[in-house]
Every structure is written in C-alpha cells, then in structure tokens.
Amino acid sequence: MLASPVFVPPPTPQAMHIPDGFLSVVVSIVFWVLSVAVVGYALRRVNRDLGERQVPLMGVLAAAIFAGQMLNFSVTGGTSGHLLGAALATILLGPWAAILVLTCVVGVQALIFQDGGLLALGANLFNMGVIGVAVSYFVYRTVQRLAGNKSWSVFVGGFAAGWSSIFVASLAAALQLALSGTSPANVAVPAMAGIHALIGMGEGLITVGALVFLYATRRELFQSDQTRQVGGAVVWIAGLVIALALTIAAPFASSHPDGLEWVAEQKGFIDSVQGPLYKIIPDYALPGISNTALATILAGILGTLIVFGVALAIAYARRYRQPRSAPNTQ
Amino acid sequence: MHHTIEVEHLSFAYPDGHMALRDVSLRIEPCEKVALVGPNGAGKSTLMLHLNGILRPTNGIVRVCGMEMQRNNMGRVRAAVGVVFQDPDDQLFSPTVFDDVAFAPLYQGLEPVEVKARVDQALAAVSMGAYRDRVSHHLSVGEKKRIAIATVLSMQPEILVLDEPTAGLDPRARRSFINLLRDLDQTMLVSTHDMRLVQELFPRTAVMDNGQVVADGPTDSILNDPALLEAHGLEKP
Amino acid sequence: MHVHFLDPYQPRSSLIHQLDPRVKFVLALAFILAAALAPIGAWPVYVLLFSLVLSVELLSELGVGYVLKRSALALPFVLAALPVIVTVKGTPLAALPLGMFITLEGVERFTGIAAKSWLSVQMAIVLASSTSFPDLLVAMRAVKIPRLLVAIVGLMWRYLFVMADEAMRLMRAREARSGHPAQPGARVGGSLAWRARVTGGMAGNLFLRSFDRADRIYAAMVSRGYDGEVRTMPLAPLAPGQWLVLTIGLGMLALLVIGGFLFWG
Numbered sequence: 001m002l003a004s005p006v007f008v009p010p011p012t013p014q015a016m017h018i019p020d021g022f023l024s025v026v027v028s029i030v031f032w033v034l035s036v037a038v039v040g041y042a043l044r045r046v047n048r049d050l051g052e053r054q055v056p057l058m059g060v061l062a063a064a065i066f067a068g069q070m071l072n073f074s075v076t077g078g079t080s081g082h083l084l085g086a087a088l089a090t091i092l093l094g095p096w097a098a099i100l101v102l103t104c105v106v107g108v109q110a111l112i113f114q115d116g117g118l119l120a121l122g123a124n125l126f127n128m129g130v131i132g133v134a135v136s137y138f139v140y141r142t143v144q145r146l147a148g149n150k151s152w153s154v155f156v157g158g159f160a161a162g163w164s165s166i167f168v169a170s171l172a173a174a175l176q177l178a179l180s181g182t183s184p185a186n187v188a189v190p191a192m193a194g195i196h197a198l199i200g201m202g203e204g205l206i207t208v209g210a211l212v213f214l215y216a217t218r219r220e221l222f223q224s225d226q227t228r229q230v231g232g233a234v235v236w237i238a239g240l241v242i243a244l245a246l247t248i249a250a251p252f253a254s255s256h257p258d259g260l261e262w263v264a265e266q267k268g269f270i271d272s273v274q275g276p277l278y279k280i281i282p283d284y285a286l287p288g289i290s291n292t293a294l295a296t297i298l299a300g301i302l303g304t305l306i307v308f309g310v311a312l313a314i315a316y317a318r319r320y321r322q323p324r325s326a327p328n329t330q
Numbered sequence: 331m332h333h334t335i336e337v338e339h340l341s342f343a344y345p346d347g348h349m350a351l352r353d354v355s356l357r358i359e360p361c362e363k364v365a366l367v368g369p370n371g372a373g374k375s376t377l378m379l380h381l382n383g384i385l386r387p388t389n390g391i392v393r394v395c396g397m398e399m400q401r402n403n404m405g406r407v408r409a410a411v412g413v414v415f416q417d418p419d420d421q422l423f424s425p426t427v428f429d430d431v432a433f434a435p436l437y438q439g440l441e442p443v444e445v446k447a448r449v450d451q452a453l454a455a456v457s458m459g460a461y462r463d464r465v466s467h468h469l470s471v472g473e474k475k476r477i478a479i480a481t482v483l484s485m486q487p488e489i490l491v492l493d494e495p496t497a498g499l500d501p502r503a504r505r506s507f508i509n510l511l512r513d514l515d516q517t518m519l520v521s522t523h524d525m526r527l528v529q530e531l532f533p534r535t536a537v538m539d540n541g542q543v544v545a546d547g548p549t550d551s552i553l554n555d556p557a558l559l560e561a562h563g564l565e566k567p
Numbered sequence: 568m569h570v571h572f573l574d575p576y577q578p579r580s581s582l583i584h585q586l587d588p589r590v591k592f593v594l595a596l597a598f599i600l601a602a603a604l605a606p607i608g609a610w611p612v613y614v615l616l617f618s619l620v621l622s623v624e625l626l627s628e629l630g631v632g633y634v635l636k637r638s639a640l641a642l643p644f645v646l647a648a649l650p651v652i653v654t655v656k657g658t659p660l661a662a663l664p665l666g667m668f669i670t671l672e673g674v675e676r677f678t679g680i681a682a683k684s685w686l687s688v689q690m691a692i693v694l695a696s697s698t699s700f701p702d703l704l705v706a707m708r709a710v711k712i713p714r715l716l717v718a719i720v721g722l723m724w725r726y727l728f729v730m731a732d733e734a735m736r737l738m739r740a741r742e743a744r745s746g747h748p749a750q751p752g753a754r755v756g757g758s759l760a761w762r763a764r765v766t767g768g769m770a771g772n773l774f775l776r777s778f779d780r781a782d783r784i785y786a787a788m789v790s791r792g793y794d795g796e797v798r799t800m801p802l803a804p805l806a807p808g809q810w811l812v813l814t815i816g817l818g819m820l821a822l823l824v825i826g827g828f829l830f831w832g
Contacts, residue, residue: 018644019641019644019684019687019688020599020602020603020683020684020687020688020691021602021603021680021681021682021683021684021685021686021687022644022647022648022680022684024603025600025603025604028603039716040713043713043715043716046715047715051795052785052789052793052794052795053781053785054715054795055715055718055719055722055788055797056423056722056781056784056785056788057778057781057785058719058722059423059718059719059720059721059722059723059725059726059781059784060722060723060726060777060778060780060781060784061774061777061778061781062719062720062722062723063722063723063724063725063726063727063729063730063777064730064770064773064774064776064777066723066727066730067727067730067731067733067734067773068734068770068773068774083770088770088774092774100715100716100719101719103716104716104719104720104723105723107720108720108723108724110691111691111694111695111703112575112695112700112703113575113695114637114638114640114641114688114691114692114695115641117599117684117687117688117691118595118596118599118687118691119596119599119600119603119687177647181651181655181676182647182648182651182680183647183648183650183651184650184651184654187650187654188647191647205767206766206767206770207767208767209765209766209767209768209770209771210767210768210770210771210774211767211771212767212768212771213767213768213770213771213772213774213775214771214774214775217771217775218775218778221778292608292609292610292611292831295610295611295830296610296611296614298611299610299611299612299614299615300611300614302615302618303614303615303617303618303621304618306618306619306622307618307621307622307625310622310625310626311625314625314626314628379786382790384786384789384790405792405794408789408790408791408792409792412790413790415783415786415787415790417783419729420780420783420784420786420787421784421787422725423722423725423726423784423787423788424721424725425700425701425704425721425724425725426701429701429799429800432800433788433791433792433793434791434792436798436799436800437791437792437793437794437798438792442800442801445800465699465700465701466725467725467728467729481791482790482791485791485792
C-alpha cells in the first residue's frame, strides 16, 4: 500500500479527543445537552442563511477539513502536528456553518475511528466545535477590526485564531477531566495547556498557509459578508466570554485543586445519599454476594462460560455449514 | 413540440465579463442525435448548462420541449432534460448507487414504490443492476459513467445532454459505452472530442468555436471538409 | 490509486453484520453508557461486561485479535489518568518520594477508568467494523439526528476519499520534488515553519478544490431536481427479530447496571 511518510492514516489519537471512560456521566450529559442546543440553533440559522447550497458546500468542506487533518507534518521525532480546522472553517464559512461542519467531522472521527468516545462526544463537540469556533471567530474578527480590515489582518488573525482555538479548547477539556475526577486539575491543566500551546502553533501555521493560498487564488472568499453575519455578534460575545472564563478558571483550578475537590465531594455526597436508597437487598440476605472478591470470581466463571459457549456455538455452526459448501469446490 | 431543443440567438457573458456565447442558434428535432464538437473553451459546456436552466441567457431564448425557461417551470424543465457532466465523481454524491439513482425520482415527488421501480429500470438500461447497493467510490471510471447516466435516466427525461462521455475510458469501457448510447432512444446532444464516436453514432454535427456555432450539418460533410476541421482544431478520425 | 485503508468496515456474513444497523447502534451506545455507569469497584460487573464484548467480537467474526489490537491504539490517553492513584485519598498502599502515597482507592479508580475506556472502545470498534457507512447513516436517521446533519455527513464521507486521493497526489508531487542535494551535510527538509507553510499550502489547495467541487456537485444536484430540502427514502420498519435482540440486549445491560448499583453503589 502506498505509504507516504507524512500521510498518517487514522487512528492516530489526537490529544484533545477525550475517549469514553474519562468523563463522569454527569459531565458527559451536561455537555451533550449544551452541544445539542447549540448545534440545533446552528442548524436553524444555516437553513436560513445558506439556503440551497448548504448541503454540498458544507459536506465537501467537511471532507476537506477531515482530509486536511490527515495531512500532518513532523514537529520533532515522533510527534506531529495536526490540523483541527475550526479556525479555517470559521473564517471561510462563518461561525454557524463552521459549527455544523466540525460537528460532522468530530462525530465521524468518534464513530468510525474511535478518535474520542461516543458518550464523551458531547463534550468533544463542545470543545472543538463550539468553543473552537466561537473563540476563532472572536479572535479573528477582533484582529480584523483592530487592523482596520487590511489584508495582512487576514493572516495575523488566522494565526491567532488557529492558536487560540486549540489552546482554549484544551483548557476546557482539562477542566472537564478535572470535574469528572479523572485527572486532578493541577496536573490536567498544565499538561493540556502546555501540549496544546505547542500544537496550537502548528494549527496557526497551517491555517495561515491555507489562507495565503486561498487569498491568492480566490480572494472573493474573504470579501463576502460571511464572517460578519447578523448572528455574529452573539458568537463574538460568546467567544470572548468563553476565552476569558477558561483562561481565568483554568489556572485558578490548577492552583486550587481543592476547589474542584469540593465539587467532587458534593458529588460523593450525592452518591452517598443515593446509596441507602439502592440498598434494598440487605447484606445478610445474600451472604457471599456481598463479598466482592468472591462475586468477582463467580462473575469471571460465568463470563468465561458465556464466551466459551459462544465460541463453541460458532465452531459448531461452521462445521455444520461446511458439508454444504464442499460440493461447490470443484 | 416535444423532445425539441430550440436555442435562438443565445448570448451569454460570465460575471467577469468574458463573452462565452455569441448569438448561438440551434434547433434539434425529436429523437435527433447531434454531436457538438470544437476546441476547449469554445463554449460547449456553457451552452449545455443553459439547456436545463443552470445558466440563464444574457440575451436570446432557450426552449426545451416547447417550454421557455422560467422560474415556475424549472422543475419540469429539469425533469425533461437530463444533463450528464464530465466528471462522474461530481454526480455520484450519495452514499450508495441506489441512493444516487433514486435522487431524481425522489425529488420528483414519487412514492417509494415508484422510486424503486424507476431505479431498477434505469440501472437495467445501463446494465448495472448488480451494482445497486454498492458504494460508488470503489467503482471504476467506466462503471461510474454508466451509473451517472442511470442517475439521469431515472427521471425519464425526453432529452439527454452529455458532456464528454467517453473521456478517460479505456478501449473496452469505451466500446461498451458506445453500445449503451446506441441503445438509448432519447433526443441527444453530446459534446465530445472523440471524433470516431461522432462518426459512428451521430448523423448530425454542430461545430462550435469562440462562442459561436460555425458549422451545423450532416456529420459526413463536416468530417470531409478539411479546411473546416483545420480552422477549428479538429482532426478527421 | 485508491485510499481504501480509511474505511474500517470489514464485510463478513456474521450474525453481528446481519443485525439491523439501528439495533447495533443503540446497543453499542447502551453498552458504553452501562460501562460508564458501572460503579467503581463493582468488579463483577466489569468482568461480565468484558465477557459480553468478547462474545460480540467472536460473533462478529472480525477476530478478537483484530479488535484488541485496534483498541490498544486508543489507550495511551489512559496515562492522563495515572496521577489519580496518588491524588485520591484513602488507604495508603505504597509510599512514593515527595510525601505522596499510592492509595487503594486511587488504584481502584484508575483501573475503573481504564476498564471503562477499554470496554467502550472495543464496542465502538465492533460497531464501526461491522456496519457499512450507508447503514450507519440509516442508524443516525433512526435515532433522530437531523436530516441536514446526516446529509452533510454522507457527502463528507463520499468526498473524503476523493479528497484523500487528491491529497495523496499532492504529497507524491511534493515527494517527487523533495530530492536530497548531492553534497552531504546540507540541511535537508527546510525549516519547521517552511514545512508548515507547505503543508498549509496543500491544505489550502484541498480547500480550493472543495469550493470548485461543491459548485459542480450543486449543479449536478440541481440538474436532478434538488430544491434545497433533504429528501430520503423512508426507513423500513424493524423486523420483530430485531426488536427481540434489542430488548434482550438492553435488558441485560440494565440488569448489570442495576445490579452494580445495588451491591456496589
């Protein structure tokens, strides 16, 4: 098979797609609800603004971002930089369509390539799709306005948007991990922030590279009003708020992990309240089962029996099938 | 009045000012099969895009099946004129072959049972019935081109407009494609560089160059006019 | 030259392959939810979940080795949870420098996270490898994901391969131009920034082609009557056998989760 050294086929897990098992059910559900709400609104807006061309345009651009994510370049030794594409999508399509495009990309990455979990998808969508897009929009439009919309602001804004979208999204991911009790804030935040401050540079560079090319070949893409939509004000404010909130909350959380412990304790408190409600079967009624070690062994035996049973059934079915296929082998 | 293409004094300029068509007039009778030849940039594709209303004339009139193009009859126009573009990857955009061929009848508002019947008919007409549930990406160019025609046949058009149908096909696929075209009985306008195809299948040829129709008549007389061929960058097969 | 390796779907005639994609999708999600809900320390539940997913892997004829190998690729993230073994307070097991202790609760928690993650990823792999993409689109429609999104995903997948082919061609062209100079010692490969810009240029190229491609697809869609609305064939109703499988599967998972909460919640 053709294997270009730079074209790395998935699955190559990126550092920001959180797998299943790492986020608590509560955190997962909360972010699912948030993502569904935002994506739902984006759908309505895009319907209104893009009309007929929306489906082919967003579909093909989603494909380009997906394919673009597979183009990587070696940073040092084993690591490589990937493109996320939130900034590019936002600059080229406007925030609402960009949210939809990234939703499709991140969703398919999770479903087909296990890049990020399925329960955790709500949080991943929110981090990369919503936060990534909102922050990109905020940074890009601000740079443009500050520079009076001069042509160089496209590239500076693009770099800044690329970098900040990655960086701020990673802060959100770190806080989600901390809130879930998976990784303490004073480890998760610096680690994610540090890694993504670097990865963000790659994102910024690739974003600029792509913008340079597109600006030279199809300047009309940058003169459209796509990045100045009526609903854009909402996104701009959201981007500002999110970026501020996370860049303040993250270092605070990492230096005061007790704060998040307080949250975890509350969760533990809730758990303990629910505990007695579920202990319908008192321990003494089923001796032996209450002994976890014994129960685990029993489960192990039961499980092994199940698996063996299935394997036997398959082998038997195959043997049964074979005599019928023999006559076909002439 | 059915099955006709009537183009009268059609002129068209692109937004950047480039005049792609200058006073083109063409009339194609029901069930005629006409080849459209000429160098690249002559305006052949631009003309074809006018035949189902994707482009609107800057000047002049385009009528298909007696209908003049208007906002309220575009649905009927597009159902009557099946345009097959050059790159099959642009036309096979659905997850499966079935979905692609079902697209047109679905948008015509047909019931699911009818849609399925149309799909089966169209695939049978191009001998691709076995490919119904396949994913189009893994098919060869020849297979994709046949299915591209099926995607348009399923609307049961009266007129077929094909842009470079044999481009990129190897000899075997090309031969089988020519046989397919021979068996279709719709009115046909086919733009091509393949002069042997023109000679074999099309009794009438129109030559375009520089946005104009410079010759229009029986294929034999056109192909036997060396001065004409040379002037417009064509070669005798 | 085709990019086939992108598609993880492995056609087989197994029982799992024959299951209705909607049932598979829902059961896979339910399994992942069950794994997430299983309380920390409820080892029997984890063991039974593992035997469940192993059985499914066997039934799918994908090969247990295949699934386990692919699942290993998603696991490095687990290292991110490693600090938990020292930060969760509880009965100390071992002492570490800097006054930190590995606690029993911490190890339990870490193992729990790793188990949940590993179980979930295995099931996700079986789902993706045993269900063709068009079938997955059907499943998405069935769980009421908006038609516009499903349509975009469908187009994205279709043109992903086209784009990947184009990207490969761009990279081969780049390779063909990336000769090494005759004299040794010269710096090869250009600077990082240059490489990033070249890569960015290739990304830009892909985007450019997308815009042109989207225009042509739109023309093709319009030529066949597209009016902006997403229209699809209606979904066939679920066969009774499929409902049965769905109910049994959900029932088993619910039992496991409830059992887990009853005894280890």
